[in-house]
Amino acid sequence: MxxxxxxxxxxxxxxxxxxxxxxxxxxxxxxxxxxxxxxxxxxxxxxxxxxxxxxxxxxxxxxxxxxxxxxxxxxxxxxxxxxxxxxxxxxxxxxxxxxxxxxxxxxxxxxxxxxxxxxxxxxxxxxxxxxxxxxxxxxxxxxxxxxxxxxxxxxxxxxxxxxxxxxxxxxxxxxxxxxxxxxxxxxxxxxxxxxxxxxxxxxxxxxxxxxxxxxxxxxxxxxxxxxxxxxxxVGSPPMNFLNARLETVDDDVVAHVPLTKDPDGQKLDLSLKGYDSDLSAYIGKEVIIGIRPENISYTEEPVKDGHEVVQGEVDVVEPTGADTLCHIKWGINSVLARINNRIDVAIGDKFNCAIDMKRTNVFDKKTETRI
The missing domain is CATH 3.40.50.300 (P-loop containing nucleotide triphosphate hydrolases)
Known part of the structure; x- marks a missing residue:
């Protein structure tokens, strides 16, 4: 060879x-x-x-x-x-x-x-x-x-x-x-x-x-x-993408994800503490947050150590056998979560999403390259 x-x-x-x-x-x-x-x-x-x-x-x-x-x-x-x-x-x-x-x-x-x-x-x-x-x-x-x-x-x-x-x-x-x-x-x-x-x-x-x-x-x-x-x-199902703005809150970098079309409306705050690249140059700027469906799981309890807990509403349920794919609404956003098939979910249910933020990707909004 x-x-x-x-x-x-x-x-x-x-x-x-x-x-x-x-x-x-x-x-x-x-x-x-x-x-x-x-x-x-x-x-x-x-x-x-x-x-x-x-x-x-x-x-x-x-x-x-x-x-x-x-x-x-x-x-x-x-x-x-x-x-x-x-x-x-x-x-x-x-x-x-x-x-x-x-x-x-x-x-x-x-x-x-x-x-x-x-x-x-x-x-x-x-x-x-x-x-x-x-x-x-x-x-x-x-x-x-x-x-x-x-x-x-x-x-x-x-x-x-x-x-x-x-x-x-x-x-x-x-x-x-x-x-x-x-x-x-x-x-x-x-x-x-x-x-x-x-x-x-x-x-x-x-x-x-x-x-x-x-x-x-x-x-x-x-x-x-x-x-x-x-x-x-790469990835099946594909990665979820959320528009966000980076800000610092108490020495932490936070992604503000809008939940309404109103610029001054409610926002979802996702901590990016521990992200593997320096985000300081992007404070105050628009970015794209990428979260894979398998990094969103269901929880009944608050989760620590790099996990954020966000409540949403189940919009669509797709059983695939080993896993269940749940489309979840976060305000104007829709994300896909891959969860264990033993978790019983139905359309309209409230769903506590535990997001593994250590596996999150952040992309430049203009160039779409990973930061």
Whole structure:
């Protein structure tokens, strides 16, 4: 396996710049996920790594080699596509072995490698079948087998699970995670599914309009999103956002959240004591407070140690099985709380919200970047 380094990469199609000065480093054996909505540039960046798209400016390095001008077949990469791209007239065995045959690998060695990979992917009983006789999950395993059998320096996955149903996606996600651990493979994986990104990645690069918004571990992206865009993209259900004004009260920084449309009306005061960044430059200014639904819980007693207690009214109840999602009105604001399913709530109930303020995020109102 090999490391990957991307330096100031730019891609233009005519006058349109779709990849804008992207720089990323991936260590040998790491799993990188490129995450973003359709059209953000993630597949284009993957194709640039593969050599299927030329790089306009910058540098792409695989291991010790700069590969800007290296043909795709000479980059020692293997790609797994969304469409599987299997040969319909070939058996599973021949589909997996085809690349090895083209490279002149002797038949005996080919058979050994195909057998090892087929056993690893649990498709050894399907080797005589053709793709039309396989399920979607089985086809995806064959596509992965064709990539794995080559033992490339880097594996590239382009939304490989998007054509599968929810149950199969979960199974294949687990399979990919297991294979990464077993092979210690260097993987670059494109998806628009934030659950896939969070569960698979060592590091995630979130793209928007061809720009990397944040490049970090899943935990860092979840707990300290760089901006409002990332905070709303990562997390299910998404983060709650409240407009507020910061003031100091008895040496404490407090977020005044309006509960009415009247500027002089009632306000909710949330203490930000213990926030992990200095807020002194924002005293007297408008900010956005971000609170994740799982950081709002129900309480019958006042809670201390970083928790604020706010009373609201239940507006909508959504049972999801393990949890219950409660939409709660705080004056003109509506927040979503994820609570234990054993708590009995109904529309119109008063609801004491215990907010874990230590996990709150504060964003600049104008730039929407995390303070």
């Amino acid at each position: 090999a490391s990957l380094s991307i330096r100031n990469a730019v891609k233009r199609f005519g006058a349109v710049e779709v990849i804008k000065n992207v720089s990323l480093d991936l260590n040998d054996g790491e799993f990188l996920v490129l995450l973003g909505a359709s059209g953000c540039g993630k597949s284009t960046l993957l194709n640039m790594i593969a050599g299927l798209e030329n790089i306009t400016e910058g540098e792409i390095r695989i291991g010790d080699r700069v590969v800007n001008d290296v043909h795709p077949k000479d980059r020692d990469i293997a790609m797994v596509f969304q469409s599987y791209a299997l040969y319909p007239n070939m058996t599973v065995e021949k589909n997996i072995a085809f690349g090895l045959e083209m490279r002149g690998i002797p038949k005996e060695e080919r058979n050994k490698l195909v057998s090892e990979v087929a056993t690893m992917l649990q498709i050894d009983h399907l080797l005589d079948r053709k793709p039309a006789q396989l399920s979607g999950g089985q086809r995806q395993r064959v596509a992965m087998g064709r990539a794995l059998v080559r033992r490339p320096e880097i594996f590239l996955f382009d939304e490989p699970l998007s054509n599968l149903d929810a149950k199969l996606r979960l199974e294949m996600r687990t399979e990919i995670k297991r294979l990464h651990k077993e092979l210690n493979a260097t993987i670059v994986y494109v998806t628009h599914d934030q659950i896939e990104a969070m569960t698979l990645a060592d590091r995630i690069a979130i793209l928007k309009d061809g720009i990397v918004q944040q490049y970090a571990t899943p935990a860092e992206i979840y707990n300290k999103p760089t901006n409002v865009f990332i905070a709303s993209l």
